[in-house]
Structure formats: C-alpha cells, structure tokens
C-alpha cells in the first residue's frame with residue numbers, strides 16, 4: 672500500500688516577466704492581484720520548506736491537484752517541471768490542472784506538453800480522466816480547468832469525461848483497487864458560489880454515488896476542508912488541502928497538505944488522512960491539529 676502526499680495550489684513564485692501583449696486580456700486582473708496581494712501570500716520559502724518536509728515524510732507518491740501556475744503563462748508551464756522534479760520523478764508525482772493553469776486559452780505545445788510525464792496515465796494518454804495504478808491504489812486524475820471570463824474561476828468536467836470517469840471507477844472497483852479521485856474544484860455542494868464553483872458538480876456527484884470511490888482529494892479553496900459525499904456502500908471522504916505556498920501572513924491560512932495512508936486491520940481497509948501545516952515562526956511544517964481518520968468500506 673503506497674503512502675500518498677496531497678499538495679495543491681502551489682501558485683509558484685515569482686511571476687516570470689510578462690509583456691503587455693501577454694496580459695492584455697483576463698490576465699491583467701491576475702497580474703494586478705499578484706503584485707498587490709498574492710505575491711506577499713504565496714512564498715517561495717514556504718515551498719522550500721514543503722520540499723524539506725516531504726523529503727522527511729517520504730511518501731511513496733505525491734499528488735498535485737492544480738493551480739501550479741498563477742496566470743497560465745507559457746514561461747510558468749515551462750519552468751514547472753523543474754519544480755515537479757524536486758518532488759520526485761514523474762512516476763512518483765501525479766499532476767492535474769487547476770483554473771489558474773487554464774487562465775486563458777493557450778496552445779497545447781506551449782503549456783500541457785511540458786507536463787506530459789507528470790500528467791499522463793499508465794497508458795501514456797494525457798486526455799483526462801487519467802489512470803495511474805500504484806500498488807493497490809488507483810489514482811484517477813480529473814481535469815476541471817477551462818478558460819473563463821474575467822472574475823470567474825469556475826470549472827467543468829463535461830459529459831464525455833464524466834462518462835469515462837464512471838467507467839474507470841467501475842473498472843478499478845471491480846479490480847478491488849483503492850480508488851482515489853483527484854480534481855481541482857471541490858465537488859461537494861455548499862462550499863463555493865457559482866462564480867468559482869464546479870458547474871457540473873451534480874454530474875460528478877451522481878457518478879460517485881453510483882460507482883463509488885474510496886477518497887476524493889481537491890484544492891481550489893486555499894483552506895483545509897473535509898466533507899463526505901454519498902457512495903453506493905457508504906459515505907465517500909472528501910479532503911481539500913490549503914495552498915501549499917501560503918505563508919499565512921494575510922487572510923489566507925498557512926500552507927497545509929495531507930498525508931494519506933491505507934492500512935489493513937481486523938476491521939478491513941482503513942484510510943488515514945493527516946494534515947501537515949506550515950509554521951512561519953519555525954519556517955517549517957509540523958502536524959496539523961485537524962488530523963482526522965476516515966474509515967471506508969472496502
């Protein structure tokens with residue numbers, strides 16, 4: 672049973688130099704927001720501390736649930752693999768996109784092509800949903816990112832992807848795998864408004880309710896959160912992590928991430944999800960008080 676780390680919303684700093692032509696669109700709002708506020712909140716030294724903590728915790732696999740970039744710039748895409756490599760080789764690091772990674776429509780060759788080794792499923796395909804089996808755990812990567820108008824940060828899965836998700840969940844469930852669904856936007860109701868939410872979340876919840884999953888991991892909210900969604904044999908635990916780069920000096924809580932272990936005991940399979948949180952005074956991560964354990968029916 673591999674152990675997993677779940678990190679999200681890296682918003683890697685600093686922002687690369689931009690031309691006016693590159694930001695003469697929705698990006699101008701993000702550019703202004705970055706320089707007025709976000710660059711003070713998303714800090715490179717926090718990501719450095721995260722890398723040190725991950726090296727100590729030594730998970731078998733790292734899941735990154737999106738928002739690696741800030742403005743979805745080609746330069747941000749091109750440099751991200753250097754950062755992924757600090758987490759581990761592509762076979763041990765799985766990445767999906769967030770809304771900031773699709774800020775405006777961009778050519779594939781300038782964006783996702785750079786991330787193929789980290790995005791692709793075991794079959795080499797990058798079209799979502801992707802499937803990576805790591806021992807008894809099946810990681811299913813769902814892409815909710817799409818370019819949106821200014822002031823929007825919403826997401827969508829779409830019918831075709833939802834149908835393939837349904838088939839993958841059924842296939843991996845029949846194989847007895849521990850199914851972990853990765854997506855950027857939270858799929859549960861009531862945590863985010865329409866402007867920033869997953870527009871077809873009911874469709875995703877219907878698939879999960881019918882086929883089941885053992886765990887859902889998401890980002891987007893920049894705060895740690897837990898929820899449950901109905902599954903065919905019981906509730907499905909849903910965990911959202913905080914931003915991995917937040918210094919915690921503004922309104923946003925400090926950086927936080929999850930460690931997931933799957934164990935077998937007399938009661939059956941159990942998932943344990945624990946939190947690690949950044950402490951700016953020590954410039955280091957430590958246990959988060961919101962540790963929780965979520966049992967599930969195998």
Ligand SMILES: [Fe+2]
Pocket residue numbers: 680682738769771891892893
């Ligand atoms: Fe984000």
